Amino acid sequence: MEAATQTIDPAEVAKFEAMAAEWWDPNGKFKPLHMLNPCRLDYLVTQIAAQFGRDLKAPRPFDGLRLLDIGCGGGLLSEPMARLGATVVGADAAGGNIPVARLHAEQSGLQIDYRHCAAEDLAVAGERFDVVLAMEIIEHVADPQGFMNTCAELLAPGGLMFCSTMNRNPKSYMMAIIGAERVMRWLPVGTHDWSKFVTPDELYALIRSAGLDPVDRKGMVFNPLSWRWSLSDRDLSVNYVTASVKR
Template sequence: MQALQSTVDAGEIAKFEAMAAEWWDENGKFKPLHMLNPCRLDYITQQIAGEFDRDLKAAKPFSGLRILDIGCGGGLLAEPMARLGADVVGADAAGRNIPVAQIHAEQSGLEIDYRHTTAEAMAEAGEEFDVVLNMEVVEHVASPIDYLTACRQLLKPGGLHICSTLNRNAKSYVMAIIGAEHVMRWLPKGTHEWSKFITPDELYALMRDAGLEPVDRKGFVFNPVSWSWKLSDRDLSVNYVTASLKPA
C-alpha cells in the first residue's frame, strides 16, 4: 500500500493551537461550536443509532462501538460519545489541544484515548473504527481528497463516516467570514478561508472518489431570533453535515 502523505496544513494548525485553552469556555472563541453542538449531536446520534440499530433510550446505546473523533479539539464531541458508552479515540494535529481535552475528560470522570496524531498516521498504523467523526475539519486540510481517503481507510467495512463543513457561496462568506469573524467576533479573524469551503456536491464527489458512499446530507441553520441551531433537509447554504458509508 502506498504511503499516505500528510494533509496537515501548518498554518491552520497554528490558528487552533493559539486558541486551545479556550475550548471549554462557552463564551470564548469557541462559542459558535458550543451553540452548534446540540444540533451536531442530534444528527450524529441519530445516524449512528440508525446505522447500528441502537436504542438511544438505553443506558449506554453505543456500547461496543469504536468511534474516532478526528480533529477532536478540546473534546466537545468525544465526551458525549464516551457518555453514550462508545470506546472513543480523539485525535488532533494541534498538540496543545490534547492536554486540554485530557484534563477535562479526567475532571468529568471519562476515559477517552486522546492522541496528538493525524488521520494519515492512524491509517498507516492500521487503526479501524466503526464510526469516524470528521466535523469542521475538511475545510482546514491541505488536500481534502487525500484526507478523506485516510478517513475511509480508518473505517471498518460498513463503517459510518460523518463529515460537516461550510458551503462556498456568497451567503457563507457573509455569514461565516464577515458575520462570525468581523461583526459578532465569535471567531478570530482569519480562522476560515472562504476559498477552502466546499459545496455539498463537491464534497459528495470527493467522498465518492475517496471510496465512500454518501447516504445523507442536511443543513445546520442558525435562527437569530431563537438564537439556536436546527437541522434542515433543504437549507445547506452555509453549514451542513453529511453521512457516508464504507462499502462492506
C-alpha cells in the same frame, strides 16, 4: 510504509493551537461550536443509532462501537460519545489541544484515548473504527481528497463516516467571514479561508472518490431570533453535514 501527514496544513494547525486553552469556555473563541454542538449531536446520535440498530433509551446505547474523532480539539464531541458508551479515540494535529482535552475528560470521569497525531498516522498503523467523525475539518486541510481517502481507510466495512463543513457561496462568505469573524467577533479574523469552503456536490464527489457511499446530508441553520441551530433537509447554504457508509 511511512506515516503520511501530507493533508495537514501547518498554518491551520497553528490557528487552533493558539486558542487551545479556551475550548471549554462557552463564551470564548469556540462559542460558535458550543452553540452548534446540540444540533451536531442530534444528527450524529440519530444516524449512528439507525446504522447500527441501537436503542437510544438504553443506558449506554453505543457500547461496543469504536469511534474516531478527527480534529477533536478539546473534546466537545468526544465526551458525549464516550458518555453514550462508545470507545473513543480523539486525534488532533494541534498538540496543545490534547492536554486540555485529557484534563477535562479526567475531571468529567471519562476514559477517552486522546492522541497528538494525524489521521494518516492512525491509518498507517492499521487502526479501524465503526464511526469516524470529520467535523469542521476538511476546510482546514491541505489536500481534501487525500484526507477523505484516509477517512475511508480508517473505517471498518459497514462503518459510518460524518463530515461537516461550510458551503462556498456569497451567503456563507457574509455569514461565516463577515458576520461571525468581523461583526459578531465570535472567532478571530482569519480563522476561516472562504476559498477552502466546499460545496455539497463537491463534498459528495470527494466522498464517492474515496469509495464511500453518501447516504444523507442535512443543513445546520442558525436562527438569529431564537438564537438556536436546527437541522434542515433543504437549507444547505452555509453549514451542513453528511453521512456516508463504507461498503
